[in-house]
Amino acid sequence: MALRDIKRQITAVGKTKQITRAMNMVAAAKLKSAQLRMENFRPYAIKFMDVLSSLALRVDTRAHALLAVRDPRRIRVILMTSDRGLCGSFNTNLIKTAEQFLKAKTSEGKEVSLIPVGRKARDYFRKKAKVVNAHADVFRKFDMNLSIAIGEDAIPAFVAEEYDELYLIYSEFHNVGIQKPKVVRLLPLPSIGGEDVDIDKRIDYIYEPSDEVLLDQLLPMYLRVLIYRALLETSAGENGARMVAMDNATTNCEEMVRSLSLKYNKARQQAITMELMDIVGGTEALKAG
Numbered sequence: 001m002a003l004r005d006i007k008r009q010i011t012a013v014g015k016t017k018q019i020t021r022a023m024n025m026v027a028a029a030k031l032k033s034a035q036l037r038m039e040n041f042r043p044y045a046i047k048f049m050d051v052l053s054s055l056a057l058r059v060d061t062r063a064h065a066l067l068a069v070r071d072p073r074r075i076r077v078i079l080m081t082s083d084r085g086l087c088g089s090f091n092t093n094l095i096k097t098a099e100q101f102l103k104a105k106t107s108e109g110k111e112v113s114l115i116p117v118g119r120k121a122r123d124y125f126r127k128k129a130k131v132v133n134a135h136a137d138v139f140r141k142f143d144m145n146l147s148i149a150i151g152e153d154a155i156p157a158f159v160a161e162e163y164d165e166l167y168l169i170y171s172e173f174h175n176v177g178i179q180k181p182k183v184v185r186l187l188p189l190p191s192i193g194g195e196d197v198d199i200d201k202r203i204d205y206i207y208e209p210s211d212e213v214l215l216d217q218l219l220p221m222y223l224r225v226l227i228y229r230a231l232l233e234t235s236a237g238e239n240g241a242r243m244v245a246m247d248n249a250t251t252n253c254e255e256m257v258r259s260l261s262l263k264y265n266k267a268r269q270q271a272i273t274m275e276l277m278d279i280v281g282g283t284e285a286l287k288a289g
Helices: 003-056 090-107 119-125 144-159 211-288
Strands: 074-080 111-117 165-175 178-187
Touching: 003 211, 074 090, 074 119, 074 144, 074 211, 090 111, 090 119, 090 165, 090 178, 090 211, 111 119, 111 144, 144 178, 144 211, 165 211, 178 211
Parallel strands: 074 111, 074 165
Antiparallel strands: 165 178
16 A cells, blocks of 8 residues: 555544544533433432322222223334434444334234334334334433423323323433433333332322322323433433444544554555665666676
């Protein structure tokens, strides 16, 4: 390879390194903000679940439409991914989890539809699944209004019996290097708070007004809270995954620059040696003549 070509490669890799380093810094700044929002919201979501668990466990499942348990012949799934790539296997793991879930439900003879949240989910499943509603390009800046909009896509359809169960697939944030896809059933809501709820130790709250009136207000809000928490977790996970991916890419660029620089120096030394040999050979030829 010519010296000029090697030097051109070194320059190109150096520019790529500048881009990946800048993206790493941007992702780190966004992660700090997203993680702070997520950690601030977690205590509220957990306490909300505890209070509603105590309320829902003492009422009849026929007290509200969102507590109705039907034969799950039709399944709807909310899948959350990022809008952009360059975040390692983050989106791949979520899409793979969704594909396995959809395949398992389909093999059981169930009809499955999808609500994608994030451009990657929408683009991937556009022609591979029944997409009911899609929310793309939403993770750059979002608030509770996004979870309300997603809830409006899901709640009326469940009440109208267009489907029988609603699941949520999102990325659960553990730390910068670990984000795990998680599958949660949202509707119906007889097991609010999860399977580990200790019924004997639940707090007996005094409610005003009646349980049924509170359920009518709190159950839709509960769904929105869970969706919003999943949005925050997914957003933090995306930025954490991108930060790690860009850090690895920057390291790889540095290694490539070192390797190409070594190759360049060797080629340059070889070219100098050849030139010296030509000079010496010419000198000897003149002496011989």
